[in-house]
Amino acid sequence: MNGKIGSVLVAGSGIGGMQAALDLAESGFKVYLVEEGPAIGGTMAQLDKTFPTNDCAMCTLAPRLVDCGRHPNIEKLTYSELLSLEGQPGHFRARVRKKPRFVDPAKCTGCGECAAACLVRNRGYFEADEPEPLDLEADQLAEIERLVQEHGSEPSSIVPVLQGISAKYRWLPPGAVRRVSEVLGLPLARVLRIATFYNMFSFEPRGKHLIKVCLGTACHVKGAGRILDTLSRELEIQVGETTKDRRFTLEAVRCLGCCGLAPVVTVNDDVHGKLTAGEFLKVLDLYPG
Ligand code: FES
Numbered sequence: 001m002n003g004k005i006g007s008v009l010v011a012g013s014g015i016g017g018m019q020a021a022l023d024l025a026e027s028g029f030k031v032y033l034v035e036e037g038p039a040i041g042g043t044m045a046q047l048d049k050t051f052p053t054n055d056c057a058m059c060t061l062a063p064r065l066v067d068c069g070r071h072p073n074i075e076k077l078t079y080s081e082l083l084s085l086e087g088q089p090g091h092f093r094a095r096v097r098k099k100p101r102f103v104d105p106a107k108c109t110g111c112g113e114c115a116a117a118c119l120v121r122n123r124g125y126f127e128a129d130e131p132e133p134l135d136l137e138a139d140q141l142a143e144i145e146r147l148v149q150e151h152g153s154e155p156s157s158i159v160p161v162l163q164g165i166s167a168k169y170r171w172l173p174p175g176a177v178r179r180v181s182e183v184l185g186l187p188l189a190r191v192l193r194i195a196t197f198y199n200m201f202s203f204e205p206r207g208k209h210l211i212k213v214c215l216g217t218a219c220h221v222k223g224a225g226r227i228l229d230t231l232s233r234e235l236e237i238q239v240g241e242t243t244k245d246r247r248f249t250l251e252a253v254r255c256l257g258c259c260g261l262a263p264v265v266t267v268n269d270d271v272h273g274k275l276t277a278g279e280f281l282k283v284l285d286l287y288p289g
Contacts, residue, residue, distance in 0.1 A: 006029065006030075006090075007029060007030035007031065007032060008024050008029045008030070008031050008032070009031075009032045009034060009082075009085075009092070009094050009096075010024070010031055010032070010033050010034065011034050011082050012034070012035065012036075012042065013033050013034075013035040013037075013040035013041065013042060013068070013076070013078075014041070014042025014043060014044060015042060015044045015060065015061060015064065017033065017035075017040075017042070018033070018040060018041075018042075018064045018065070018067075018068050019064060021033045021068060021071075021074050022064065022067055022068060022071065022074070024073075025071045025073035025074045026071075026073075028073070029073065030073055030075070031071075031073055031074045031075070032075050032077055032094075032096075033068065033074055033075070033076050033077065034077045034080050034081075034082055034096055035076065035077065035078045035079070035080065036079075036080070036081060037078065037079065038078055038079050038101070039078060040065065040068060040069075040076060040078060041061060041065055044057050044060070044061050045057070045058070045061055045065075077096055077098060079098065079099045079101055080096050080097060080098045080099065081096065081097045081099070082094060082095075082096055083095040083096065083097050135173075135174065135175040136173065136175035136176060136179060140169070140173065140175070140176060141179065143164075143165070143168055144161070144165065144176060144179050144180065144183065145183075147160075147161045147164040147165065148161060148180075148183050148184070150164070151164070153183060153184055153185075154184070155184055155185065155186050157184065158180065158184055158186065158191060158194055159194065159198075161180055161184070162177075162180065162191075162194070162195055162201060163200070165180070166200065166201055166202070170202070170205070170206040170207070170208070171201075171202045171203065171204060171205045171206050172195060172201050172202065172203055174203075177191055177192065177195060204242070205242060205246060206242055206246075206249045207242040207243055207246050207247050207248040207249035208246060208247055208248075208287075208289065209247060209248050209249070209267050209268055209287040210248075210249050210251065210266075210267070210268055211231065211248055211249065211250050211251065211265060211266070211267050212251045212252070212253045212256070212265065212266045212267075213227055213228045213231065213250070213251070213252050213253070213263075213265050214252075214253055214254070214255060214256045214262070214263065214264040214265065214266075215228065215252050215253070215254060216253075216254045216255030216256070216259065216262075217255075218255075218259035218262040219255075219259070219262040219263040219264050221262070222262040222263040223263055223276070223277075224262070224263040224264070224265075226277050227263055227265060227275075227276075227277045227280055228250075228252060229277075230277035230278075230280075230281065231250055231277075231280070231281075232250065234281060235248055235250060237250050238250070239251060239252045245289050246289075247287070247288075247289040248284070248287070256271070258271060258273065260273075261273025261274055262274070263275070265280055267283070267284075267286075267287055268287075
């Protein structure tokens, strides 16, 4: 298949490394793509948007990931370290150490089920003779029992049970999450994985009223940034934080779908539009502690 002689090693499989590997592979070289981490993609895979165009990072990355994964001229050496490189142009010798993965890569589908069931990772949970205190009030415990009775104790009840706890306390206390894992017979890691998947669940105490300031383009142009700054200053909290009296939690979001009312701020389910920062501060009086 190769029209060219020799092979190339590309160290690092970020967006630059992947593109270099693809260009070299397309021109006929055999490419060894060496990546220290367990998967190719680099830092860009962890980003939502990229500077300065605000393009979706995954939209840029995904086609290259797929092409690198399928290209017959690219051999991916993930979880591998480049130990040494000797020689001269045209004749290098590289030593690469492949780290053990403890799974069979030919069979692994990346489902993550093994992590949830891992006896080593969940040792504290399985060692029943040394249980950590649940750190739950009696009423919280009773509420969890009630929710489990209402929704059933099958593993499939996990989301409604967590929703019930979240609706009652406005966050998921750590003790409650542990109790849910015990009652439903699920590993704690699995409960946490499900809970962290949904952004409706918070692991921090939240305020009675949730303020969302839209920073989408239409609202940004109409001064939403000033409203957010004013709220942050007046409530003495940053985005994502809750006031000391647990009255308000402040969040910034992108486009609430009612751009005609820009700038838009919602408090709980109420939509407030076309207000200045000063006017919006008065609106907060409608939401007591
Ligand atoms: S940009 Fe704010 S509602 Fe659309």
